[in-house]
Amino acid sequence: MAAVAFDVFGFIRDSRRAYGVRAQDYQHYRRSCARRLQAVRKAAGLSQGTQAAFRRRDVTPENASQPAHVEILLLQAERAWAYAMDLRELYACTEEPRQRHHLVSRLRAACKAARQLAAAGPSFCDAHTALAAHAYWLQLQSQLHFELQEWTAALDCAAVARVVGDRLALAGGRKQSAFADTMSEALDPVIRLAAHQARVPGAQHTPPAAIAAQWYETHAKDAPGRSAESSPGLGDTIAALERLSEESDRGIGGATHAHSLSWRGGTIGFADQELALLMDEAQRQLKAANEGAEEALDGAAAAFRRVQRRARQCQPERGCAPEPAYYAALLCSVCALNAIAVAKLTIEAKAIAAAHNIGPGTGPWITDDVSGQPAGERAKLPTLTRLVVCYDRVRKSVAALQAAVANALAVLPPSVSRAIGAQRLAEEAAAAAAYYRCTRNYYSAVLHASPSHGQHQDALALLDTVVTDDAPRAAALVAALAEAEGGAPRTGDSQVDILWSRRFVVSATDVAAVAAAAEAALPTAQGLCAAAQRAEAAPRIWLRDPSRPPATAANKLAAGRRGASERPPRVPLLADVAEPAFAAVPIKPLFYDLAAAAIDFDTAALDAQAGSKQSGGGLGALIGSLWAR
Structure with missing residues (x-):
């Protein structure tokens, strides 16, 4: 008997949009589910009779063999879910405890029907349909835990369901686009609020897909031991997802392709020869820049832009999920381009700081803002102003890189994310962003304290911000990175890794140098404030x-x-x-x-x-x- 292939979430999305959920008419949707359920049961020979002569006939792994059996269980779950949503709207108006109790009981009934589908799916459905059934059950289970305010269990179920949705969307292409849309609409609010209630760091500023991917890697794999009573089938879903990832890796790995991308200690194979040639040329250009030829940075940037365009061309047509190998190549080119931009800006900034002798640990702190040369856009600015602008642009590049890495964590399968260390990549970018913010504020204080500006109180406030806020935050992020993986940075032998380690891997010594320079400059700034004919200088303790x-x-x-x-x-x-x-x-x-x-x-x-x-x-x-x- 051939395995049944059924588009679970495509069926659910079309049903909800066609029968009233779009207008939040849950009563109409519940009645339509009841009518369709009776018709499908009659066509499949599983009629349960009438109210006078009722005979229960369930779909079990033993008798399930056709798509109608999947539809029966889905309609049972959707009917109970629609009733629960109708009761939720009623409870929001009346706040009667009986209605809330009834709401929870209907959600339990929906989870029971979805759990029956997840249990029966592997016996007669293909791998994708069975895994989609597991994801659908976890989606309803997360809503149940959410209503019961069981935040950790809700985040476990929602994170695994979201990761399964993204993974199946990658494997299914355009056919599974409805899957990803339906999953994100239902799960993103649950993930965000449950992560906030569970005290997940950075949950307010992180996309829900990235929260789900991180929680899956760090917590959900251990969830069967933590929540065996609330979600006993969660381990089966994770095991099925890992099997699907292993099967996909055989098609992604370098052993089955003529070309491969070696980056951050991992190897990902791909088949496009033009992309491989462009990547090799970009690596050669970047090698010359890493060996000291700073003028080669522009050529390397142009080469990686060609890699970026080719990687986008290798992606499927619009509406389909991205290919993991080509998306990893695209992310590599984005990291290289941002690292090159940061390298050019920091080289210019360090040259200005050396000319004024104002770097951390060097000569006098007070210096004047000299007018620049009329060549170039930034060169028209005075030197210290141009120094601050350079670090502002560095922070902009790092922010763009953080957004790209967050998007990658949302769409890449777990196996590819682990291969390139995408999670650690995001943590290194966050530490670099904090360090460059600290450095920018220090040089901004130098600019405000210069004789041509004379804004001494602003300089004092900036220095105090560096000492009390920016430097401790950067030091904490660097220390957290040092504790992870034994303190060894996740880098490889490629030229992109070499440039990345120079511009984005921040050490505790770098942060301490900026903090010490700001600490040493505080008395000077206080003296300038006291000498400015003010009624009373602001003491540092304030x-x-x-x-x-x-x-x-x-x-x-x-x-x-x-x-x-x-x-x-x-x-x-x-x-x-x-x-x-x-x-x-x-x-x-x-x-x-x-x-x-x-x-x-x-x-x-x-x-x-x-x-x-x-x-x-x-x-x-x-x-x-x-x-x-």
Whole structure:
């Protein structure tokens, strides 16, 4: 008997769109499922009789043999699911506990029917249909755990279902496009909120597909031991997915293809000869640049752009899932192009820093912003300004690379992701982004403290940000990378790996050097602030601890006037608005953290002091309005 091939999620998507779910008419969809279920049962010879003479006839692995049996179980699950969604809308309006209990019972019935399909599928369906049945069951199971607020179990089921959907979409091409659409629509909200409730780091800023891929690799494979009671069939789904990945690897591996891509210690085979020739030429161009010929970076960038275009041409037509081997080649070219851009920018930035002798661990910190030459777009800017712009563009390149790696984690199968170390690639890019942010803020402080700018308080704030925020974050990311895989960076012998290790693999020494330079420059910036004819220099401890109260002065309205007993004896010391440069009270503790300062503001006193400086009482009204918020 031939194995049955059935498009599970294509059938579900078409049914939901045609019978009312698009308009959220779940009652109409439930009635249509009941009518179609009765008709399919009658055609398949599995009628259960009438209410007067009922005889239960289930689809089991022993009697299942045709597509109608798959349709029966799907319609049973969809009927119960539609009833549960209808009860959810009703419960949102009434909040009656009985309706919620009924909702959960209907979801359990839907999971039971889907579980029967997942159990019977391997006996008469092909591998893709059986795996899709497992994914459908896990999708409903994740919704059940979500309603019960079992966040870890919900994330286990949703992550595995999403990975199965992406993997089957890769294997099925255009035919499985409905599969990926249906899975993402149903699972993405569950994944995002369950990851937030389960305290997954970075869940708010990570795409749901990337969260699912990471959770599958790090947690879901151990889920049968952790959640055997809630999802006893999760291990069967993971095993079936790994078998499908192994079968696909035989078609992806280099042993069955004439050409291969060696990158980050892994090898991925592909069949396109033109792509192989372009990749070899790009590697030769990049080798010359890595050996010291900086002028060869432009040629290497042009070569990798040709690789990128060819890898996109090798992808299937629009609407189909990307081929893993060519998508990995595309990701390799994107990493190379961004690494080349970062290399060119950092070389220019280091040359400017060396000319001014302002790098971490070098000479005096204060230097002037010299006008640039009129050649080129950035060269028109003054030197220190151009230095900051270089690091801004570095951060932009790193952000583009992080987005590309996140997309790769969402679409690449787990075996290919493990081969190229895509997860560690994302972690290295995150550490590099934090390091370059730290470096950019340090040089921005140098720019603000230069004599031509004279913005000393801004320079002090930037240095404090580097010391208290940017450098610790970068150091934590670098330390986490060092703990993973014994501290050994995931690199290979290709020229892309060599350039990547130079520009994106950040060491703890690099971060410590920038932090030490910012720490050493803090007293100089404080001295500049004190010498700027201000009423009171902002002490460094206020920048480190904004919850400390600002300076206060005696309240003139609290002595000898009507209602003096109700007024506070002291009020915050305001700046002299008549002076062009003032900083009596640091802005950060006064405006940013009023609640932590716990100050009882007297708006009348503030208006009186501000009005004495010919401000019309507007300053006190402004502070009072901020406090009222």
